[in-house]
Amino acid sequence: MRSSRRRRSRASASPQNPSSMPIHLTDNRDTDLLAKLGGAEGVAKYLRTDLERGLATDEQGPRGDCFQGSSPRLRHQLFATTATTVVPGLCVEQLGDRMLQILLIAAVVSIGVGIFMAYSKIGDPTEWIEGVAILCTVAFVILVNATNDYKKALQFRFLSSQRGRPAQTTIPVMHLQVGDIVHLATGDVVPADGIFLSGHQCKTDESSVTGETDAVSKKMTGDRFLISGSKVIEGICTYVVTAVGPHSLAGRSLMAMRTTEAELTPLQVKLTDLANNIAKYGIGAAAFIVIVSIIKFFIIFAPSGFTLDQDGNPATIFITGVTVIVVAVPEGLPMAVTLALAYATIRMLKDQNLVRVLSACETMGGATTICSDKTGTLTQNKMTVVQGTFFNGAVVFDTQEQLRPRLMAPEISADARLVLTQSININSTATRTECALLEFTSLLATTFNLDRQAAVQVGVIPFSSDRKRMSTVVAKDAPIHAPARLFTKGASELVLASCDFMVDEHGKVVPMTADRRAYFEGQILAMPPTLCVPLLDMSGLIWLGVAGIEDPLRPEVPPAVERCQRAGIIVRMVTGDNAVTARNIAKRCGILGAQFHAPQVACACPSSPLDKRILVNKLKEMGQTVAVTGDGTNDAPALKAADVGFAMGIAGTEVAKEASDIILMDDNFASLAKAVMWGRSVYDAVRKFLQFQLSVNVTAVVLAMITATADSKSRSIISAVQLLWVNLIMDTMAALALATDPPTEDLLNRKPHKKSDPLISYNMWKMILLQSLYQIIGCTAADPKLDDNWLKTAQYTARSDYYQWHLSAIVFNTFVWMTVFNIFNGRTLYQELNVFHRMFKNNFFPTILVIIVVLQILIIQFGSAAFGVIPLTGPEWGVSVAMGFVALPLGVLIKLLPDFGREWFETKFYDRSEEQARVVEAWQDAIRRTQLQNKVVTAFRMYKRDAPGIVSMQVNREH
Secondary structure (H helix, E strand, O other): OOEEEEEOOOOOOOOOOOOOHHHHHHHHHHHHHHHHHHHHHHHHHHOOOOOOOOEOOOOOOOOHHHHHOOOOOOOHHHHOOOOOOHHHHHHHHOOHHHHHOOOOHHHHHHHHHHHHHHHOOOOOOHHHHHHHHHHHHHHHHHHHHHHHHHHHHHHHHHHHHHHHOOOOOOOOOOHHOOOOOOEEOOOOOOOOOEEEEEEEEEEEOOOHHHHOOOEEEEEEOOOOOOOOOOOEEEEEEEEEEEEHHHHHHHHHHHHHHOOOOOOOOHHHHHHHHHHHHHHHHHHHHHHHHHHHHHHHHHHHHHHHOOOOOOOOHHHHHHHHHHHHHHHHOEEEEEEEEHHHHHHHHHHHHHOOOOEOOHHHHHHHHOOOOEEEEOOEEEEEEOOOEEEEEEEOOOEEEEHHHHHHHHOOOOOOHHHHHHHHHHHHHHOOOOHHHHHHHHHHHHOOOHHHHHHHHHOEEEEEEEOOOOOOOEEEEOOOOOOOOOOEEEEEEEOHHHHHHEEEEEEEEOEEEEEEHHHHHHHHHHHHHOOOOOEEEEEEOOOEEEEEEEEEEEEOOOOOOHHHHHHHHHHHOOOEEEEEHHHHHHHHHHHHHOOOOOOOHHHHEEOOOOOOOHHHHHHHHHEEEEEEOEEEEEEHHHHHHHHHHHOOOEEOOOOOOHHHHHHHOOOOOOHHHHHHHHHHHHHHHHHHHHHHHHHHHHHHHHHHHHHHHHHHOOOOOOOOOOOOOHHHHHHHHHHHHHHOOOOOOOHHHHHHHHHOOOOOOOEEEEEEHHHHHHHHHHHHHHHHHOOOOOOOOOOHHHHHHOOOOHHHHHHHHHHHHHHHHHHHHHHHHHOOOOOOOOOOOHHOOHHHHHHHHHHHHHHHHHHHOOOHHOOOOOOOOOOOOHHHHHHHHHHHHHHHHHHHHHOOOOHHHHHHHHHOOHHHHHHHHHHHHHHHHHHHHHHHHHEEEEEEEEHOOOOOOOOOOOO
């Protein structure tokens, strides 16, 4: 496109309200206001522009403030590509996470106390290391989150840059100003609102803006308003810009999407509540330890006096309390969520799903309804000849695959095929429907250009809604009875009624009989929307055949719909097409079944964009988790209102993509079904990690409480550095191992989880509590005091801390091995007994297990100084590993145990009010139906008694 600018400057005289008048003019398509302003000339005067030369190239200043109304950066975001947020800004956003805030506070306190102890020479001078390690972990989590968001933004920017651009530009689109004169050609996207000035056969597609599928002609005597975001599909034009940036229709829609605040997803809400509850319990446990230790301190040490460097002093007690808080908070949980989402988004891109909002992954796992467009999503968005009957009925095909073999059969003469293909190639203007016929002729090895060049057109009668046909008259090379031949096509019923002859399979013209006419009428009724192709020669209209044309269903859609329905998701088709076409497509997809009721409405047609948004909001009010697909600017409100919005990557507009959460790169419904699998996989990954993580945290906190309160010097059996290994490094590795299991089809064999369902189920709590109980008992029983003589050996007498280090090494090693084997139990959530199923489908899992085992061996055998342990002997290693291995059969036993207390758990933690409401509604509906049927029966009896000759009656239906 080109914009006319002239190089001159002039003094500007601002009108009274220079920005609102042009906006209202194009928004309302106000022809009366346009006339009052004096037409295009009056608007040009009002806008201080010239209809011939446009604006001056150096005219800025007041015009930028009055008419443009936006900064260059904002205009770049609106008309170029979406601005990518910088990584530092994304890092700041991550600090809003409550878990990270708790960890930061704990880290700062730990560092402060550690530095105080180091400078005061009280206790271990390396206590500050734990706080620094926590800070490093938090920084790593923030950086991973921010980097992943940045990558998604870059991918979206790359996708947007692939859209078609005009062949020529004088100035960048983002530099357009009100008053510019813009030249548009076929294929250009209208960059700003404006008024048509001149052009030739200009038609625009405004479906992405208004929802109307018909092309809109732009001319001086009709609709002169061009809307930003629409597309020129035919002709050329010149128009004057009246609204740009956030004042244009597309710009206002985009800005509305930017200002809408995102809601927390159900998983985010549950994780926040869980983090708050765990923090409360952790603080309670720490407070218990501190209070008990302080009481012990004043009872044991205070009467005899104490020094700051002795064990069990208040500073040491406080450090133990902070350690317990750090252990209690599942700081690996943000990492698990981040890794699960990052892994899913990368793999989803291979499945043609570009995720723009990470939380949309897990939200899609709980989707209960999908509102899908028809065109391009369920269908191929390509009109195709799928059925046909030609000549005297000698060629009949019901599928596209049968077309060529039937028409190219030896019994069909070349003359018959020639006249058929010429009638289509010559009499076409390459509209969307005609392209289907042209593709049909190309399958017969004919050349469109050769037929067009060989024909000498005498005249063309274009298609009109009144005539319902198009005709082209061509001169004949060797006229017999007439100097010209007329090719026509149009509505089958009307054209067939006008035909007196038909062509047989040998290319001969024979009379149209009543039997053949009735046969063709039956074929027309049985086909999709049809076009009849006859020609006028000699003394009447000659029948060539009828072709059934439709936008064929994508072959992968019916299986994908069936998969979604099997997963408990209601698939709804919301389309602007007529009811007949919509019902046909819905039945073939499997969306429309034999029976359905209002809450399960399967097909809404014809539906406007407003209807779609209302439907989405009502479904959300009913407690549904709604996913919506859309491609136009007019779909943006519904996409934004939905829990998960899917925009089309090929046919979607910039505004629709900006409003969406996920972009379907191939505009295919099957990709949406894959998104459901990935969503459930992410949700399960987070729950798997929680099941494993909480077992570790419960055991660590209880052990710290028991040993710290039982020890005379308030020391925990597992040191802070050891807990750091278990609680931070090991949890991070476990998160990677459990969060990267690929999704399977089994995920679609269960119903979606509800928003009110607890994040941790009864089975998960049973596994967490019983495994934690075993680990606590096992660790407290792992005491190296075999007999009193062992305590009197030279090793213990030579070093006073040797016994503590030895005991700590055995308990620490046993705890780690119990945790390692419990990772296998974390791979299952739904009572599956085989914890090794598909283990090697995830390469991360065995690799991480090997890394953990190797590091644990190095820590025990060579990390004595840093971790406060001593190397263990072979038998001691054997006992630790054996006690850890017991976690595997114990996990199977736990799953087989009777579900004691399940009914109480589900009553307390599961919200059944929605199900009860549906049951009540079903009962009320049944009662209303029964009452109606009773009224009908009663009315029949009364009329039969009083008026035996009853012909009709009226029954009032009460709802």
